[in-house]
Amino acid sequence: MNQNALEVENLSVEYTTRGGPVFAVNNVSFELKSGETIGIVGESGCGKTSLALSLMRILPDNAQISSGRIILDGVDVVAISDSEMRQYRWTGISMIFQAAMNSLNPVYTVGDQLLEAIEAHERITREDAFERIEALFDLVGLDPVLTDRYPHELSGGMRQRAVIAMSLASDPSVIVADEPTTALDVIVQERILRELQKIQQQRSMSMIYISHDLAVIAEVSDYIGVMYAGRMVEYGPANDIFANPTHPYTKALLDSVPSVKGPKRELVVLEGELPDLMQPATGCPFAPRCNKKTSVCTKSLPMRIDLGGRWVDCFNPLVELAGAANE
Amino acid sequence: MSSQKPALPRTLIRPPSLRVENITKFYPVGKSLFGSSKSFVHAVENVSLEIAKGGSFGIVGESGCGKTTLAKMLVKLIEPTAGRISVDLGDGQFTDCTTLGHQDTKEFRRKVQMIFQDPYESLNPRITIFDTIIEPLKVQKIGNLSERKVKVTKIMAEVGLTPVNDLMFRYPHELSGGQRQRVAIARALILDPIFLIADEPTSMLDVSVRTSIMKLMLDMRQRLNATFIYITHDMAVARYMCESIAVMYLGKIVEMGSTEDILQNPKHPYTKALISAVPVPDPTYERWPVLIKSGVAKPIDPLDRCRFFDRCLEATEHCENFSHPILENKAGGRAVACYEVS
Numbered sequence: 001m002n003q004n005a006l007e008v009e010n011l012s013v014e015y016t017t018r019g020g021p022v023f024a025v026n027n028v029s030f031e032l033k034s035g036e037t038i039g040i041v042g043e044s045g046c047g048k049t050s051l052a053l054s055l056m057r058i059l060p061d062n063a064q065i066s067s068g069r070i071i072l073d074g075v076d077v078v079a080i081s082d083s084e085m086r087q088y089r090w091t092g093i094s095m096i097f098q099a100a101m102n103s104l105n106p107v108y109t110v111g112d113q114l115l116e117a118i119e120a121h122e123r124i125t126r127e128d129a130f131e132r133i134e135a136l137f138d139l140v141g142l143d144p145v146l147t148d149r150y151p152h153e154l155s156g157g158m159r160q161r162a163v164i165a166m167s168l169a170s171d172p173s174v175i176v177a178d179e180p181t182t183a184l185d186v187i188v189q190e191r192i193l194r195e196l197q198k199i200q201q202q203r204s205m206s207m208i209y210i211s212h213d214l215a216v217i218a219e220v221s222d223y224i225g226v227m228y229a230g231r232m233v234e235y236g237p238a239n240d241i242f243a244n245p246t247h248p249y250t251k252a253l254l255d256s257v258p259s260v261k262g263p264k265r266e267l268v269v270l271e272g273e274l275p276d277l278m279q280p281a282t283g284c285p286f287a288p289r290c291n292k293k294t295s296v297c298t299k300s301l302p303m304r305i306d307l308g309g310r311w312v313d314c315f316n317p318l319v320e321l322a323g324a325a326n327e
Numbered sequence: 328m329s330s331q332k333p334a335l336p337r338t339l340i341r342p343p344s345l346r347v348e349n350i351t352k353f354y355p356v357g358k359s360l361f362g363s364s365k366s367f368v369h370a371v372e373n374v375s376l377e378i379a380k381g382g383s384f385g386i387v388g389e390s391g392c393g394k395t396t397l398a399k400m401l402v403k404l405i406e407p408t409a410g411r412i413s414v415d416l417g418d419g420q421f422t423d424c425t426t427l428g429h430q431d432t433k434e435f436r437r438k439v440q441m442i443f444q445d446p447y448e449s450l451n452p453r454i455t456i457f458d459t460i461i462e463p464l465k466v467q468k469i470g471n472l473s474e475r476k477v478k479v480t481k482i483m484a485e486v487g488l489t490p491v492n493d494l495m496f497r498y499p500h501e502l503s504g505g506q507r508q509r510v511a512i513a514r515a516l517i518l519d520p521i522f523l524i525a526d527e528p529t530s531m532l533d534v535s536v537r538t539s540i541m542k543l544m545l546d547m548r549q550r551l552n553a554t555f556i557y558i559t560h561d562m563a564v565a566r567y568m569c570e571s572i573a574v575m576y577l578g579k580i581v582e583m584g585s586t587e588d589i590l591q592n593p594k595h596p597y598t599k600a601l602i603s604a605v606p607v608p609d610p611t612y613e614r615w616p617v618l619i620k621s622g623v624a625k626p627i628d629p630l631d632r633c634r635f636f637d638r639c640l641e642a643t644e645h646c647e648n649f650s651h652p653i654l655e656n657k658a659g660g661r662a663v664a665c666y667e668v669s
């Protein structure tokens with residue numbers, strides 16, 4: 001049971017642009033057990049989608065994996081050929097794209113696109129395929145009559161749900177979900193998250209769940225990886241990260257969530273310049289905005305501190321809190 | 328459509344700057360050979376509202392309930408099937424949007440801006456970020472080149488598209504999802520609109536960047552005495568950005584009133600369900616069960632009864648046998664469309 005479905009080791013991804021290289025993912029490592037979910041959070045532009053696309057090996061042409069390994073089901077998918085990768089994509093590892101609304105083909109009905117997704121990976125009768133499509137639509141809360149519609153005839157959230165249905169069509173063992181439910185109201189969202197969790201349990205599907213919605217992250221994640229400027233700076237069990245964040249960025253992130261329930265709090269913004277991924281810092285990437293910064297922080301990259309089941313890259317982690325949590 | 332004219336609930340006591348009367352949009356489905364259609368998607372049906380000048384109004388509701396359709400009608404991107412929209416573009420006069428002349432239309436395009444739900448749809452993939460953001464200034468012939476450049480640089484920094492000098496020359500596909508969303512925001516804000524309709528403008532932003540953009544918009548609204556409409560699924564955004572909100576279900580407004588009142592004390596059964604389902608950022612919190620019957624919304628030729636009937640936990644026989652309830656003022660100055668709310 002407790003096998004690793006995915007291991008990412010020292011992964012780095014770079015984009016080539018006219019202005020120079022963009023270091024979007026820097027030395028990221030984590031592992032994911034089968035049937036479990038890792039939630040990935042971090043600032044807009046910190047490299048989450050780049051990480052996701054590299055796991056699927058569908059990075060754009062101007063990008064490359066500059067180092068690292070991605071072990072999927074025992075195979076390093078960075079090292080294999082494109083045609084070998086095709087075997088894993090969608091069945092081994094599948095993805096729900098960010099702004100999913102755009103990943104549908106405008107000239108085919110959503111039903112036809114689903115049918116194609118199913119038939120591309122298995123031999124199946126039309127009746128069985130239609131039955132599967134209906135079940136998938138039901139799962140995401142869409143009326144099956146919508147299979148006959150073109151993408152532009154659906155609302156943003158309906159398109160997003162059609163894409164979720166599509167990514168589940170071929171029974172993947174790992175699914176990368178990049179902001180899958182941001183275009184949905186909370187009732188539909190709750191339903192989809194519940195169904196996803198059911199599927200996970202039935203088929204021990206693992207999930208990488210990327211989102212800015214910390215409430216959803218809290219709900220779905222077993223583990224959480226916090227990214228800042230292309231690096232994973234804190235990793236650990238979801239309960240521990242939420243209860244006792246040890247990286248100053250994680251703390252700042254959690255403190256800036258506006259509340260819906262309870263008293264209306266003052267809105268907090270994390271002050272300071274957003275990081276520049278073309279000019280990697282010599283020290284800690286968060287140092288320019290950090291309220292725990294000391295002189296050592298700007299001199300070299302912080303070492304990884306193992307806190308037992310969780311870790312943090314910081315010279316001055318909020319360990320008293322972490323210590324209290326470990327007692 | 329009900330023959331009874333629904334009350335026009337005011338969102339605040341200030342004078343209105345937008346008046347929507349019985350607006351409706353039906354989309355034909357399953358066209359026959361002769362082009363006539365037997366069935367219609369009732370995307371928006373008989374919606375009326377007034378929004379106060381300088382006010383901030385939120386629209387929340389189920390995915391597919393007609394929010395984007397309503398917004399696109401407000402900015403004249405799609406034609407309503409029926410109903411009337413009139414706006415005050417700053418001169419105290421109400422003009423019917425459908426009858427604007429050429430000059431007024433130009434004025435309308437400058438003063439009324441929309442941020443689209445899907446930033447990919449609204450950005451031209453072949454032009455750089457700089458050209459994308461400067462374009463509205465060119466079209467409206469505002470400022471000379473150097474003035475325009477200053478404006479672009481300033482707004483890019485304000486929405487967090489930094490380092491400006493680097494991102495400026497990229498193309499939309501060379502940005503992250505949230506960066507692209509900020510380009511769409513910058514492009515809409517650069518014209519100092521006095522009327523802004525934002526359709527999920529910050530859904531791809533982290534909480535800190537989102538908050539700074541909310542603050543930027545709040546400042547801007549005050550400075551220009553502008554009227555802002557936000558469509559959002561994020562109740563926290565609605566809470567901080569909108570004085571009042573309308574809750575929609577299947578093409579209808581089912582509840583309308585002050586945001587804080589509605590969050591604290593929702594009255595319509597759908598609003599109750601919606602608020603009960605809001606998750607909180609705490610892994611030990613359990614949010615279910617949600618106060619709603621399972622099922623999917625069916626917007627094609629709905630039966631002439633309460634649109635929420637099939638999923639309502641409070642429905643009675645009365646609800647089953649009568650038309651969709653009108654949106655009317657109930658106790659506490661709240662507009663609710665429900666037979667069971669007094």
Ligand SMILES: Nc1ncnc2c1ncn2[C@@H]1O[C@H](COP(=O)(O)OP(=O)(O)OP(=O)(O)O)[C@@H](O)[C@H]1O
Nearest residue numbers: 015024044045046047048049050501502503504505
């Ligand atoms: N095709 C590309 N060419 C050049 N730079 C790119 C490209 N795609 C992304 N980037 C840059 O790489 C960085 C990481 O982008 P990525 O899309 O991975 O961010 P993200 O964490 O998913 O952000 P968001 O939360 O906004 O979606 C960003 O700074 C972005 O500008």
Ligand SMILES: Nc1ncnc2c1ncn2[C@@H]1O[C@H](COP(=O)(O)OP(=O)(O)OP(=O)(O)O)[C@@H](O)[C@H]1O
Nearest residue numbers: 153154155156157354370390391392393394395396
């Ligand atoms: N061009 C079209 N042709 C046919 N039906 C359409 C068209 N555009 C929208 N619809 C339908 O109208 C209804 C309302 O769609 P709309 O996009 O306004 O919803 P929304 O409230 O914005 O939803 P979301 O929150 O998911 O974006 C949906 O049932 C949708 O399928």
Ligand code: SF4
Nearest residue numbers: 284287290297314315
């Ligand atoms: S290493 Fe230093 S600058 Fe970086 S987060 Fe820790 S305390 Fe702050």
Ligand SMILES: [Mg+2]
Nearest residue numbers: 049098503504
């Ligand atoms: Mg992204």
Ligand SMILES: [Mg+2]
Nearest residue numbers: 155156395444
């Ligand atoms: Mg919409």
